[in-house]
Amino acid sequence: xxxxxxxxxxxYVLQTVLEAGKGAGAPVLIEATANQCNQFGGYTxxxxxxxxxxxxxxxxxxxxxxxxxxxxxxxxxxxxWKNCQVAEAMGNAAELVRQYVLAGFxxxxxxxxxxxxxxxxxxxxxxxxxxxxQLAAVSEEAYSxxxxxxxxxxxxxxxxxxEVPIPGGTPDDEGVAVTxxxxxxDTYGAFRSAFRNAGLQDAFDRVxxxxxxxxxxxxxxxxxxxxxxxxxxxxGKLRDFGGIVFEGHSxxxxxxxxxxEMVEDGIAILKVGPALTFHFREALFALADMEGELGFExxxxxxxxxxxxxxxxxxxxxxxxxxxEGELAYKRKYSYxxxxxxxxxxxxxxxGIGELVANIDAHHVPETVVSQFLPTAYRRLRDEGAxxxxxxxxxxRIRDCIDDYLYACGA
Numbered sequence: 001x002x003x004x005x006x007x008x009x010x011x012y013v014l015q016t017v018l019e020a021g022k023g024a025g026a027p028v029l030i031e032a033t034a035n036q037c038n039q040f041g042g043y044t045x046x047x048x049x050x051x052x053x054x055x056x057x058x059x060x061x062x063x064x065x066x067x068x069x070x071x072x073x074x075x076x077x078x079x080x081w082k083n084c085q086v087a088e089a090m091g092n093a094a095e096l097v098r099q100y101v102l103a104g105f106x107x108x109x110x111x112x113x114x115x116x117x118x119x120x121x122x123x124x125x126x127x128x129x130x131x132x133x134q135l136a137a138v139s140e141e142a143y144s145x146x147x148x149x150x151x152x153x154x155x156x157x158x159x160x161x162x163e164v165p166i167p168g169g170t171p172d173d174e175g176v177a178v179t180x181x182x183x184x185x186d187t188y189g190a191f192r193s194a195f196r197n198a199g200l201q202d203a204f205d206r207v208x209x210x211x212x213x214x215x216x217x218x219x220x221x222x223x224x225x226x227x228x229x230x231x232x233x234x235x236g237k238l239r240d241f242g243g244i245v246f247e248g249h250s251x252x253x254x255x256x257x258x259x260x261e262m263v264e265d266g267i268a269i270l271k272v273g274p275a276l277t278f279h280f281r282e283a284l285f286a287l288a289d290m291e292g293e294l295g296f297e298x299x300x301x302x303x304x305x306x307x308x309x310x311x312x313x314x315x316x317x318x319x320x321x322x323x324x325e326g327e328l329a330y331k332r333k334y335s336y337x338x339x340x341x342x343x344x345x346x347x348x349x350x351x352g353i354g355e356l357v358a359n360i361d362a363h364h365v366p367e368t369v370v371s372q373f374l375p376t377a378y379r380r381l382r383d384e385g386a387x388x389x390x391x392x393x394x395x396x397r398i399r400d401c402i403d404d405y406l407y408a409c410g411a
Contacts, residue, residue, distance in 0.1 A: 002263035004405035007273035026411035072107030101142035129194035161211030181237035259408030274338040283397035302352030316342035360390035
């Protein structure tokens with residue numbers, strides 16, 4: 001058995017995740033990343049407390065049992081401030097962790113693996129683990145404070161590690177090496193010592209998993225598939241460490257067979273983020289293509305609004321996409337990296353999505369046209385006897401991704 005973490009701030013995605021979990025009778029793990037929401041708002045404009053309220057409102061709407069809901073924080077550490085001096089970056093990271101725990105996030109991924117301004121090239125496990133222990137101390141203090149008002153709150157469960165993949169995929173020219181069993185063992189030992197030296201043995205006893213690189217990754221146009229043979233030495237080492245599992249990052253776009261093999265091999269926490277909004281974007285593009293095919297009198301402005309927003313504010317994609325103007329235009333739309341997810345909260349983009357949904361729902365879209373542009377959604381909705389509304393079509397496409405993870409996790 002395993003569990004997957006839906007790392008997203010997209011309302012369509014999270015509603016679909018909760019509905020799928022409710023239907024499967026499975027617990028749901030939703031995670032916010034440090035760049036999505038932090039004390040300064042992140043790219044969503046939400047602080048940790050805002051994100052928690054956002055998730056709980058969706059859970060109420062869906063009728064999801066909150067006792068089955070886990071909300072976690074991903075890459076909590078100085079990632080967002082890696083260009084700052086150590087003291088400033090770690091100070092911001094401490095406040096970040098404090099706000100997440102006070103807001104009720106109970107799965108805390110402590111990520112101090114990145115080099116900060118002034119650091120030497122290549123951080124040692126000792127430096128990484130010492131910084132993580134500093135943040136764990138802040139987390140424990142915040143939890144004690146939260147308990148006073150919410151005594152039922154579970155104590156934080158921690159995810160640790162030093163070989164943490166880059167959030168959101170890796171550049172095309174970078175290779176992927178599986179974490180060695182020796183490195184995993186050394187990392188675990190370094191974190192154990194750092195927590196003990198900081199008087200945090202109780203916190204270390206709540207370490208649930210270790211982030212490793214099991215050999216999966218994706219770039220803008222390629223996916224590195226899981227090879228259980230190549231990962232065998234690493235996954236076999238888990239037998240020496242009872243009570244913990246591996247957490248696999250960047251598992252987006254893996255096949256359901258590969259995902260299932262990962263869970264069977266002890267990589268029991270699977271993280272997925274860009275793939276969910278990639279499927280969401282695919283559904284929106286398909287709906288826009290239906291508009292064009294059927295010649296609606298007033299088609300939506302969604303596609304052009306998205307492109308205009310990305311061109312007006314290139315900061316969230318320009319450092320990730322490279323090539324000619326034609327290649328850049330293609331990547332802005334179709335890259336596995338899915339940098340367009342950073343623009344879905346733009347006012348004009350949201351307006352375009354609203355127009356698109358209203359158009360599809362106001363016109364009778366022939367089932368044959370739905371079958372042409374969203375064939376798997378067409379089959380799912382026919383099987384369920386559900387109407388071909390825009391919302392149902394969008395969520396059905398997202399479910400194609402979610403179902404692979406539910407299958408992999410044994411739900």
